Amino acid sequence: EAGVTQSPRYAVLQEGQAVSFWCDPISGHDTLYWYQQPRDQGPQLLVYFRDEAVIDNSQLPSDRFSAVRPKGTNSTLKIQSAKQGDTATYLCASSPRTNYAEQFFGPGTRLTVL
Amino acid sequence: GEQVEQRPPHLSVREGDSAVIICTYTDPNSYYFFWYKQEPGAGLQLLMKVFSSTEINEGQGFTVLLNKKDKQLSLNLTAAHPGDSAVYFCAVLPGTGSNRLTFGKGTKFSLIP
Numbered sequence: 001e002a003g004v005t006q007s008p009r010y011a012v013l014q015e016g017q018a019v020s021f022w023c024d025p026i027s028g029h030d031t032l033y034w035y036q037q038p039r040d041q042g043p044q045l046l047v048y049f050r051d052e053a054v055i056d057n058s059q060l061p062s063d064r065f066s067a068v069r070p071k072g073t074n075s076t077l078k079i080q081s082a083k084q085g086d087t088a089t090y091l092c093a094s095s096p097r098t099n100y101a102e103q104f105f106g107p108g109t110r111l112t113v114l
Numbered sequence: 115g116e117q118v119e120q121r122p123p124h125l126s127v128r129e130g131d132s133a134v135i136i137c138t139y140t141d142p143n144s145y146y147f148f149w150y151k152q153e154p155g156a157g158l159q160l161l162m163k164v165f166s167s168t169e170i171n172e173g174q175g176f177t178v179l180l181n182k183k184d185k186q187l188s189l190n191l192t193a194a195h196p197g198d199s200a201v202y203f204c205a206v207l208p209g210t211g212s213n214r215l216t217f218g219k220g221t222k223f224s225l226i227p
Contacts, residue, residue, distance in 0.1 A: 056213075105159075
């Protein structure tokens with residue numbers, strides 16, 4: 001069974017530029033999560049979906065970040081105008097309907113904003 | 115909300131020695147606990163999950179202890195070997211029905227050459 005896949009693996013931007021990250025969860029997993037992991041810190045949840053519905057986006061900076069999962073499968077996280085403080089690894093995870101608590105993580109996208 | 119303190123931030127031992135990483139959480143209603151391992155450039159790999167009804171879990175080369183009274187979760191690495199070098203994170207799921215995992219800040223574990 002394929003794991004969670006993410007692309008790109010790396011991104012380098014200037015401040016003010018936009019970037020999108022893409023995630024393909026494990027097949028059949030209805031819940032999908034986006035985490036931000038700053039260097040030398042633990043992951044922090046930005047948003048999560050159940051199918052196509054947003055369940056919790058309370059920690060997503062809505063002025064510049066957006067996330068969608070239109071068909072309840074793949075998801076895109078977008079930063080409209082990146083800042084240096086957005087430098088981090090962005091992790092996607094998914095969990096199955098039969099065990100929401102167990103989250104499986106992708107390899108992440110490492111973003112550097114100059 | 116839930117807060118998780120993890121210590122130590124760095125840990126170095128000699129091959130064959132044991133090591134302990136401890137997490138302290140604040141929400142007494144938290145009921146599901148996890149340890150993840152992250153190798154350089156990789157995502158998080160689930161090592162162990164512990165329900166609040168289980169106090170001791172054993173894996174390959176490690177033991178996880180849950181002390182609900184003190185709200186502490188510990189990872190005991192026994193007989194460390196080179197493959198254990200990584201960053202270890204604890205994570206806690208609240209008892210509110212949310213899927214929001216709260217992570218510790220991580221422990222960078224390495225072997226002394």
